[in-house]
Structures are given as C-alpha cells and as structure tokens.
Amino acid sequence: MREDTSTAVDLLTESLRAKGMRMTPQRAVIYEIMKRIKGHGHLTAQEVFERARDRLPGLNVATVYRTLEMLHEAELVDLMAYGTEVRFSLRDPKHRHCHLVCRNCDRVLDLELDEIERLAKRLKTETGFAMDVDHLTLSGLCKRCGQV
Amino acid sequence: MREDTSTAVDLLTESLRAKGMRMTPQRAVIYEIMKRIKGHGHLTAQEVFERARDRLPGLNVATVYRTLEMLHEAELVDLMAYGTEVRFSLRDPKHRHCHLVCRNCDRVLDLELDEIERLAKRLKTETGFAMDVDHLTLSGLCKRCGQV
C-alpha cells in the first residue's frame, strides 16, 4: 500500500520533470488523495481541497484547482460532469467504466463499459455520432432509492 | 403559426390562474421564445434573457431565472445538463428524445428514445439502477466533427 503510493508519486514526479515541471508537497498530497479514493468515489475540487488542507494547513483552493487541471491535462485524472458540478477521479486504464449517479442520494455507482459500447457502436453506424463513452455519467435512481 | 402561439399563451394563462398565479408580459415573451426554439435548440438562461430583452428592454435576468424555474415546475420546460451548464427546452410529450451534444462544435442533436430505452431496461434488470431516460444528454463528436 505504502509502496504503491510512493511509487505512484515517483512516476508523477518523473512525468512532471519530463515536461519541465516540478513535484511539490501540494501536488503529492492532492495526487495521493485522488489515488486513495480510486474506485470508490469522485470528488469535487472543494472536497479535494478540504481533505488536502487537513494534511497541508496553509493550502489554498487555487492550488487545488490548478493541480487538478494539471493532472487532467496529464491524463491522470478524469472529469465527470453531473448537473452543474464537476467531479474528479483518478484515471484507471484497466478499469474503464462510466458513472451512474443517483439523483436522490447522490451515490455514484460504476458501470462497466460493454453495455454502453454496444449502444455507442449502433449509434455511430446509425447517426454518425461518436459518443464519449469514457466520461459518461447517467443520472437516475439507484436500487435502494427506487424502491421507495 | 400566430394562432398556435396565442393559443399556447392562453393555455399557459389558464394553468397559471388555476394556481393563483398571473400572466405577465415577461412570462408571455419568455414562453414564446421557448416555443419558437422548440425542436431546434436548447438555450441557457442567459441566452433566453438576451433574446427576451430584445423584445422587453427593461427585463431583468432574475425574472428570466424565476420564469424558467416556474415553467419547469409547471412541467412545460425541460432542463438539460451539459458539462457545467444548464440548458432549457420546451417539453414536447409527443416527441420524447434525448440529446447528443458535440463537444467540438456544440451542436445539439436529438435522438429518439427507443435505443436508450432498451439499454435502460437491461440496466434496470441487471443493476437495479433506473436511469433517467428523459433528460439524458450524451457528449461526443458529431458526424461532421468526427470526420476531421
């Protein structure tokens, strides 16, 4: 676990350096937070800020926004737009999925892509529209909330 | 055409009155704008404001927001969330569809629901998640932009 994290940060450091950019405590903390929620959560910039500030008291929101944008440009984090808010999650090429957001309880479920990809293929041949399968977010009611 | 519009406004007037609410010039203009773009467009509140102000110079943005919310609560207009922005369109029960937004040129295409509904049914039985089929917005590249 610990090793995973430090390795990941090292990889980030390298890829930053390759672009003439620098590793900083802020970036390491933010990246580690994104890594920790991987697979079970999608945070807003504000939420990332709150968590990061616990470990880095002087941290500024602007830094969080800049870092998340940087990580997104480096293709390390994905953006998910839900309603009027944007959420971030670590990209995992091995586990491509889309999001199901419950409009009642706000829980986010992951959905494997096969199903969607079938739809995407049909859509493409029928209309020529190539939908973004990767950052797809579907709104609805989860099992629990739908039963009410 | 003209007759359609005035009839529609009359219907709105009636349904407003039924709830103890009033028809005003502002509401009539905003509703007519929504009616005019029906089927070929989805406007942000700001866009509705700009168009309405041409006809009603003293109009205030706040009124537009309040009116659109009112129309939405009356189930006369739909909301569509795309990325971080919200767009409005007139509801048409006869033509249920979802939206395909091109991430390159921002054009919005309509898609009939059969395809999506098939997916929704499968999703429901497999995961219990009841997706919102009505306000669905898919992002991607339209035929024209995808060919580049």
Place this chain on the structure above:
DNA sequence: GTGACTGCAAACGCTTTGCAATTGA
C-alpha cells in the same frame, strides 16, 4: 385594493486571475 410579480442591488458559491513571495531542481 391587494397580493403576485418585477426590477434592482447586493450577495452568493464556485472558479479563475494577477502578482509578489517562495521554493524545488
């Protein structure tokens, strides 16, 4: 006449910016 509605101005929440100070390489 009276309460629903409007315009105005101010406040809002989230995000972005310019800049001077700091810090990683």
Place this chain on the structure above:
DNA sequence: TCAATTGCAAAGCGTTTGCAGTCAC
C-alpha cells in the same frame, strides 16, 4: 540561481435573494 509554483486577494461568472415599488386581476 532562477523559473516554476504557491498563497493571497481580488475579480469573474452565472445564479439567487430580499425588498420596495408596480401591476394584473
């Protein structure tokens, strides 16, 4: 060293609110 990065403060943006005046009915 010195440019990249940070914190700070201010501004930006779209949206919402409270309120006093207006207008539909």
